[in-house]
Amino acid sequence: MSAPRIEIDLDLVERNTRVLVDRLAARDIRVLGVTKAVLGSPRVAAAMLAGGAIGLGDARVENLARLDGSVPRTLIRSPMISQVGQVVRTATASLNTEPAVIATLDDAATHAGIRHDVILMVELGDLREGIAVDDVPAAVRVVLASRSLRLRGLGTNLACQNGVVPDDANMDVLHRLVDRTEAHHGITLDVVSGGNSAALEWALTTARLGRTDELRLGESILLGTEPLRRTPIAGLSTNAFALVGEIIEVADKPARPWGTQALATYGEPPAHSARGTRRQAIVALGRQDVDIVGLLPPDGMSVLGMSSDHLVLDLGDHPMTVGDELRFGLGYGALVRAMTSPFVTRVERQVLATPDTLGPVAGSARR
Helix, strand or coil, X not given: CXXXXXXXXXXXXXXXXXXXXXXXXXXXXXXXEECHHHCCCHHHHHHHHXXXXXXXXXXXXXXXXXXXXXXXXXXCCCCCHHHHHHHHHHCCEEEECCHHHHHHHHHHHHHHCCCEEEEEEECXXXXXXXXXXXXXXXXXXXXXXXXXXXXEEEEECCXXXXXXXXXXXXXXXXXXXXXXXXXXXXXXXXXXXXXXXXXHHHHHHCCCCCCCCEEEECHHHHHCEECCCCEECCCCCCCCEEEEEEEEEEEEEECXXXXXXXXXXXXXXXXXXXXXXXXXXXXXXCXXXXXXXXXXXXXXXXXXXXXXXXXXXXXXXXXXXXXXXXXXXXXHHHHHHHHHCCCCEEEXXXXXCCCCCCEECCCCXXX
């Protein structure tokens, strides 16, 4: 089997989804499965739906177009004006913040004869997308006055830009807005979208859950981790995804470089504190394939550096040779890069005996 490749255990994706769906159902919260980290993979999306997700979300309309059109599909990034026609034909709902976009979206939906749902996003301090709290009533009026848009709800996003943690204080602001909007206009909002995987801990532990009834979950389902501290979530598998690379060189080399040093390919060269020699390997992986941040080497090995096409490892005591394959774990950024690289093959299996530990791939050595 060719390398580099990313191996995906769809059963583990489904299982992780089911665990989170069940936990959140006890708090009357639904799960929207987010597929943006997996390039809108239809099979990963199907695993999320099989695990109980009530719909699918993605930040790119091109990814949504690949997904099952019979289930709700939400564009979780504000639509580009240049794509509004495609958005209303592909997505049943979209997250919005800009009056100009909303007006153009309404024109496109009217022209297509389509009713399109809008969720208005509220800024609660993380300073990425969101309407200022004082401007939300005006945005609500714009949507309610439109010809072909329906105000489905309000939502927020935290922790992505500046790491602002969801808590009772900021989420109460959203919930009060929901209450005031409904009371003022005599309507009932279908959705209060309380955030992404970073909101899980708050949603499952707070005594003041308020109006939140939906979360948009990607990282927690796919990787079994929570984004605030990048720690595993109890009861979830962290092994649904693994990146496999092939070793193309093994040699004992000095621990320190020699000669006059300047900048390396990607800026400052790595620091070298070790002395003597070490067993070094080059894996045919690079920044065109995966982000070095979030690439998790096997136990006992360490990453020494990465250029566009070469990953340099200290093998430690592992007796590896040229042609062997190594399995790496992935953080969120590394997963996104690997899934979107044209050089990484994706292997999606319903039953994939994903090892509990990273390391050499069985049967890969000594071709």
